[in-house]
Amino acid sequence: MQQIGVGICGLGTVGSGAYNLISGNSEEISRKTGRVVKITQVGCRRDHPDCDLATTNVTRDIFDVVKNPEVDVVLELIGGTDVALRLVKEAIANRKHVVTANKALIAIHGEELFKLANDAGVCLKFEAAIAGGIPIVKAIREGLAANEVQFLAGVINGTTNYILTEMETAGNRDFTDVLSEAQELGYAEADPTFDVEGIDAAHKLTILSSIAFGVPLKFDSMYAEGISEITVEDIRYAGELGFRIKHLGITARTNRGIELRVHPTLIKKTEMLAQVDGVMNAVLVGSDAAGQTMYYGVGAGAGPTASSVVADVIDVLRSGETDQIPNLGFVAEAIQAIPVLDITNIESAYYLRLKVIDVPGVMAKISTILSEHTISIESLIQKDTGQGEVPIVIVTNRVLERSVNDAIRELEGLKQVEGPLARIRVETFS
Amino acid sequence: MQQIGVGICGLGTVGSGAYNLISGNSEEISRKTGRVVKITQVGCRRDHPDCDLATTNVTRDIFDVVKNPEVDVVLELIGGTDVALRLVKEAIANRKHVVTANKALIAIHGEELFKLANDAGVCLKFEAAIAGGIPIVKAIREGLAANEVQFLAGVINGTTNYILTEMETAGNRDFTDVLSEAQELGYAEADPTFDVEGIDAAHKLTILSSIAFGVPLKFDSMYAEGISEITVEDIRYAGELGFRIKHLGITARTNRGIELRVHPTLIKKTEMLAQVDGVMNAVLVGSDAAGQTMYYGVGAGAGPTASSVVADVIDVLRSGETDQIPNLGFVAEAIQAIPVLDITNIESAYYLRLKVIDVPGVMAKISTILSEHTISIESLIQKDTGQGEVPIVIVTNRVLERSVNDAIRELEGLKQVEGPLARIRVETFS
Numbered sequence: 001m002q003q004i005g006v007g008i009c010g011l012g013t014v015g016s017g018a019y020n021l022i023s024g025n026s027e028e029i030s031r032k033t034g035r036v037v038k039i040t041q042v043g044c045r046r047d048h049p050d051c052d053l054a055t056t057n058v059t060r061d062i063f064d065v066v067k068n069p070e071v072d073v074v075l076e077l078i079g080g081t082d083v084a085l086r087l088v089k090e091a092i093a094n095r096k097h098v099v100t101a102n103k104a105l106i107a108i109h110g111e112e113l114f115k116l117a118n119d120a121g122v123c124l125k126f127e128a129a130i131a132g133g134i135p136i137v138k139a140i141r142e143g144l145a146a147n148e149v150q151f152l153a154g155v156i157n158g159t160t161n162y163i164l165t166e167m168e169t170a171g172n173r174d175f176t177d178v179l180s181e182a183q184e185l186g187y188a189e190a191d192p193t194f195d196v197e198g199i200d201a202a203h204k205l206t207i208l209s210s211i212a213f214g215v216p217l218k219f220d221s222m223y224a225e226g227i228s229e230i231t232v233e234d235i236r237y238a239g240e241l242g243f244r245i246k247h248l249g250i251t252a253r254t255n256r257g258i259e260l261r262v263h264p265t266l267i268k269k270t271e272m273l274a275q276v277d278g279v280m281n282a283v284l285v286g287s288d289a290a291g292q293t294m295y296y297g298v299g300a301g302a303g304p305t306a307s308s309v310v311a312d313v314i315d316v317l318r319s320g321e322t323d324q325i326p327n328l329g330f331v332a333e334a335i336q337a338i339p340v341l342d343i344t345n346i347e348s349a350y351y352l353r354l355k356v357i358d359v360p361g362v363m364a365k366i367s368t369i370l371s372e373h374t375i376s377i378e379s380l381i382q383k384d385t386g387q388g389e390v391p392i393v394i395v396t397n398r399v400l401e402r403s404v405n406d407a408i409r410e411l412e413g414l415k416q417v418e419g420p421l422a423r424i425r426v427e428t429f430s
Numbered sequence: 431m432q433q434i435g436v437g438i439c440g441l442g443t444v445g446s447g448a449y450n451l452i453s454g455n456s457e458e459i460s461r462k463t464g465r466v467v468k469i470t471q472v473g474c475r476r477d478h479p480d481c482d483l484a485t486t487n488v489t490r491d492i493f494d495v496v497k498n499p500e501v502d503v504v505l506e507l508i509g510g511t512d513v514a515l516r517l518v519k520e521a522i523a524n525r526k527h528v529v530t531a532n533k534a535l536i537a538i539h540g541e542e543l544f545k546l547a548n549d550a551g552v553c554l555k556f557e558a559a560i561a562g563g564i565p566i567v568k569a570i571r572e573g574l575a576a577n578e579v580q581f582l583a584g585v586i587n588g589t590t591n592y593i594l595t596e597m598e599t600a601g602n603r604d605f606t607d608v609l610s611e612a613q614e615l616g617y618a619e620a621d622p623t624f625d626v627e628g629i630d631a632a633h634k635l636t637i638l639s640s641i642a643f644g645v646p647l648k649f650d651s652m653y654a655e656g657i658s659e660i661t662v663e664d665i666r667y668a669g670e671l672g673f674r675i676k677h678l679g680i681t682a683r684t685n686r687g688i689e690l691r692v693h694p695t696l697i698k699k700t701e702m703l704a705q706v707d708g709v710m711n712a713v714l715v716g717s718d719a720a721g722q723t724m725y726y727g728v729g730a731g732a733g734p735t736a737s738s739v740v741a742d743v744i745d746v747l748r749s750g751e752t753d754q755i756p757n758l759g760f761v762a763e764a765i766q767a768i769p770v771l772d773i774t775n776i777e778s779a780y781y782l783r784l785k786v787i788d789v790p791g792v793m794a795k796i797s798t799i800l801s802e803h804t805i806s807i808e809s810l811i812q813k814d815t816g817q818g819e820v821p822i823v824i825v826t827n828r829v830l831e832r833s834v835n836d837a838i839r840e841l842e843g844l845k846q847v848e849g850p851l852a853r854i855r856v857e858t859f860s
Contacts, residue, residue, distance in 0.1 A: 135574065289447070293726060
C-alpha cells in the first residue's frame with residue numbers, strides 16, 4: 001500500500017492525541033483510505049508521557065520537520081501566532097500540505113497563508129480549529145454548500161459553557177468560585193482571559209463567518225464580550241422567565257451588513273442550543289434550503305481535536321493535489337467584503353435588570369423612557385424584597401442596540417435607580 | 431466559467447426542490463465552485479406547479495435524460511427500486527455521474543451499483559437518502575474518518591417521530607388518531623406502512639451501518655419494529671420514570687457481531703436525542719476519538735432533501751473523476767462481512783408493562799421469574815386503580831433479549847397476569 005508521511009510539530013494535548021490516534025487507528029485508517037498513514041517525524045520540545053516514541057524519529061527543532069523529505073503533511077499543533085506562522089510558511093514553501101488546529105493563526109493570518117498554499121499547490125486544512133471533534137467546517141463548506149447561509153450561532157467555547165452550566169446547576173456559586181474549580185479540573189487555563197473574555201470564541205467565529213458567507217476574515221471587526229459580569233441572580237431570573245444564559249458566537253447576514261458577535265445570550269430553554277451543557281459545543285446553522293441544522297459534540301481535548309486533525313490528513317490523502325474545495329468555502333474571486341455591523345447597529349431583544357428604590361410611580365417613569373425609545377416590554381418581573389430596594393427585570397422586544405443603550409443611560413440617570421443596569425442580549429432561533 | 435450539466439429525473443417533492451435550488455442559488459453555487467451548474471434537461475411524467483419550466487428542456491421519458499450528451503450528472507429522484515435501478519444502471523453505462531435520494535435503492539442494490547460506478551469511473555452519491563438536509567453521510571465517511579465508530583443511534587424517520595411527539599404532548603391522543611392527522615397534514619403517506627412499521631428507517635440504517643463499520647449492506651438482516659403498538663399509557667409511564675419514547679435506528683459494533691435494529695426505545699429525558707421533536711431528525715454517533723457527536727436537522731421535504739442532493743452535485747463537480755472517497759467509506763477490499771446479531775442476541779434494558787389481578791403474592795412470583803432469568807428490577811411503578819386490575823411497570827437491567835423473552839413467556843403464563851405484556855427496549859447513550 002502507498003504510504004503518506006506525517007510530521008507532527010508540537011506534542012502537547014492535541015499533538016499527543018494526533019500521535020496516538022494515527023498510531024492506534026492505523027488499520028482502520030487504511031481500511032478507509034487504502035493507504036498507510038505513517039508518522040515519519042515528531043518535532044517537540046519534550047516527549048509526552050502518553051506517547052511511546054521509542055521507534056519514532058523525534059527532533060527538538062520543529063523546523064526540521066518542515067524540511068524533512070519524508071514528511072508529506074505537516075501537522076502544526078504548537079499553537080500561537082508567531083513561530084506557528086513562520087513554521088506554516090516554511091512548510092508551504094517546501095511544498096508540504098499543512099493541517100492545523102490553530103484558530104488564532106487562521107483567524108488572523110488565514111488569507112495570507114491560503115494564498116501561499118494555493119500558489120504552492122498544497123492543502124491548508126483547519127477543521128480542528130473550531131469545535132474540536134465536530135466536523136463543522138466540512139458541514140458548512142461542503143454539506144451545506146448548496147445553501148445560502150443566513151445565520152450561525154454556536155456554543156464554541158467549552159470553558160465558558162462549563163462555568164455557566166455550573167453556576168446554574170450547582171446552586172449559589174458565582175463566577176469566580178466556579179472559575180477556580182474549572183482551573184483545578186483543567187477546564188480553564190491558568191490565565192483564563194482568552195476563554196472567559198470571548199477571544200477564543202471570537203477567533204473561531206471569525207472563521208465560521210467567512211466560510212458561511214464568503215466574506216474576508218474579520219477578526220478585528222468582531223465584538224466580543226465575556227461572561228465575567230454574569231451573576232447567579234441573572235441566571236435565576238432568566239430561568240424564571242423560561243431562558244438559559246449561554247455564551248454564544250453569533251454571525252448573520254443581514255441586508256444592512258454582517259453581524260459578528262460573541263456575548264452571553266438569553267435563549268429559550270426549549271432551544272436545542274439551550275441543551276448544550278458543560279464542556280460540550282454545538283453550532284446551529286440557519287440556511288435557506290436545509291433550514292436549521294445543528295452539529296454537537298465535545299469541543300476540545302486530545303481525542304476530539306485529534307479526530308478532526310486526522311480527518312483533515314485523510315482528506316488531503318484522498319484529494320491531495322486535486323483538492324478543489326476553496327479554503328474559505330468560496331473561490332477567492334467571489335469573496336465579498338460586506339461590511340461588519342458595529343455592535344450598536346445590531347438588532348436584538350434585551351434582558352435588563354435594575355434595582356429601584358421602591359417609590360410609587362417609578363414603573364411609570366421606566367415605561368415612559370422605554371417607550372420614548374420605541375422599546376416595548378415583553379416580560380417583567382418585579383419582586384418586593386421588603387428592603388426598600390426592588391429588583392426589576394425586563395425583557396424587551398427586538399430593537400436597535402443603540403436605542404437600548406440610550407434608554408439605559410436615561411434609566412441610570414433616574415434618582416430612583418440604584419447603580420448600573422445589567423443588560424444581556426436575548427435571541428430566538430427556533 | 432466552465433459549465434456542468436445536470437439532468438433531473440423525477441419532478442416530485444425532491445425533484446422540484448432540487449430544480450428550484452439549483453435555479454435559485456445559481457449565483458451562490460458559482461461563488462463556491464467557480465463553475466456554472468445548469469439544468470440541461472428534466473425528465474418527468476408531469477410538470478410541477480412550483481417549477482417554472484418555460485425555458486427548460488423537458489422530456490416525458492426519463493431515459494432521454496441519461497442519454498443526453500449535455501447531461502454530466504443525473505439526479506435520480508423518481509424513487510422506487512425497479513425503474514430507478516434500470517435508470518441508474520443506464521446512466522452509469524453512459525458514464526454519467528449519479529446523485530440519488532433513494533434509500534431503498536442504495537440499501538438493496540447499493541453494492542451492485544457502486545461496483546458499476548467504480549468500474550465506469552463515475553461518482554454515485556446518496557447524501558440525500560438519509561436524514562434530509564443533515565450531511566450525515568459526509569460526517570461519518572469524512573468528518574469522523576479517523577475514528578473507529580462504536581455505535582450510531584438516530585431519529586431517522588420524521589413521520590414516526592411526529593406521531594410519538596404528538597401522542598406525548600397533545601394529551602390523550604392514541605396512535606390511530608394522530609396518524610390520521612399526520613396524513614391530513616402531509617407528514618404521513620396515504621399508505622403509512624413504510625414509515626410507521628420502520629421500513630424506511632431500516633433502509634436508512636442499513637446504509638449508515640455500512641459506512642460506520644465497513645460492513646456489507648445488510649437490509650435483509652435488519653430487525654424492524656414499528657410504533658403502532660405504542661400506547662399513550664406507555665408514553666405516560668415512561669415519562670413518570672424519566673424517559674421519553676423515541677423510534678430509533680440503532681447500530682453498534684460489539685465483539686459478538688453487528689447490531690442492526692429499528693424499534694421504539696425508552697431514552698432518558700436528558701439525552702440529546704430525547705430533545706428531537708416533531709418531524710426533526712438527528713443522528714448520534716459514538717466513536718473512539720471524537721466521543722459522541724450529534725447531527726440534527728429537518729429530515730425530509732423539498733428544501734432539506736434538495737440541499738443534500740445539490741451538495742452531492744457540488745462534490746462531484748469539485749472532485750469528479752478524481753473522487754477518492756469510497757462509496758461506503760471503506761475501500762472495497764476492506765469491507766468485512768461481520769455477522770449481524772439476531773435480535774434475540776442483543777443486550778438491552780427493558781420496559782415491561784403487565785396487568786395483574788390484585789392478589790397478594792403476585793409481586794413475589796414476578797420477582798422470582800425475573801430473577802430466575804438473571805433479570806433485576808431497576809425501577810418499578812405499581813398503581814392500585816381500585817378496580818381489581820393493577821398495572822405494574824418495570825424497567826430491568828441490561829440483559830440478553832432471549833432471557834427477557836423467556837421470562838415474558840412465563841409471566842404471561844401466570845394466572846394472575848391478564849393479557850400480553852407490553853415490552854419496549856430501553857437504551858442509555860450519554
